Amino acid sequence: QVQLQESGPGLVKPSETLSLTCSVSGASISPYYWNWIRQPPGKGLEWIGFIYYDGSAIYNPSLRSRLTISVDTSKNQFSLKLTSVTAADTAVYYCARGSAAHGGYSDYWGQGTLVTVSS
Amino acid sequence: DIVMTQSPDSLAVSLGERATINCKSSQSVLSSSNNKNYLAWHQQKPGQPPKLLIYWASTRDSGVPDRFSGSGSGTDFTLTISNLQAEDVAVYYCQHYYSAPYTFGQGTKLEIQ
Numbered sequence: 001q002v003q004l005q006e007s008g009p010g011l012v013k014p015s016e017t018l019s020l021t022c023s024v025s026g027a028s029i030s031p032y033y034w035n036w037i038r039q040p041p042g043k044g045l046e047w048i049g050f051i052y053y054d055g056s057a058i059y060n061p062s063l064r065s066r067l068t069i070s071v072d073t074s075k076n077q078f079s080l081k082l083t084s085v086t087a088a089d090t091a092v093y094y095c096a097r098g099s100a101a102h103g104g105y106s107d108y109w110g111q112g113t114l115v116t117v118s119s
Numbered sequence: 120d121i122v123m124t125q126s127p128d129s130l131a132v133s134l135g136e137r138a139t140i141n142c143k144s145s146q147s148v149l150s151s152s153n154n155k156n157y158l159a160w161h162q163q164k165p166g167q168p169p170k171l172l173i174y175w176a177s178t179r180d181s182g183v184p185d186r187f188s189g190s191g192s193g194t195d196f197t198l199t200i201s202n203l204q205a206e207d208v209a210v211y212y213c214q215h216y217y218s219a220p221y222t223f224g225q226g227t228k229l230e231i232q
Contacts, residue, residue: 037169044226045161045169045212045223046223047219047221049220058219059219060219060220061120102176102216104221105159105214105216106169106171111167111168111172112168
């Protein structure tokens, strides 16, 4: 059973950096793609970006200048860093596994973690 | 970016009846190289993460009941839920994965009438 668990601070101050980690169990990081998706409270889903197990990543252009996604195969984890956050970055952040057929859609999702940007 | 537009935004259907949700992409998500539509449907119940229902526009994910079906090609797609059950109350999202960014539709809220 593939399981994903997001972890990180639930509260981040404006202009600071949001950092989250996704721990994967029941599956190896390789050879899959690993997605980050977010959902502002009461709103729809936004694809943030994904990373391949080899470290190559594709980001949503709307976030690219502030975003870094990384992978640690030794820990079976991948991470997200979003700099210079504002209230607009307040959302539930999901990590998810890209399917074997195509990494862009996710077949397993974490439960999500709410990150609030506020002073 | 490819824009995904769903209709309606919400609908109410009686138990046992059929629900139909539409999704339109601003450009074709059909690949000429493999003749596949790069379109997925997800179901999100309150307080839960999304769950994959359908990929390649019409292939059900493992364990998804066969009363869920996807159809369409190019820019116009449909999710049909036959014999609606109470547990189908959720928000449904289409998502393309043709080219990054892999955008989602705005969601369609399905309720029981």
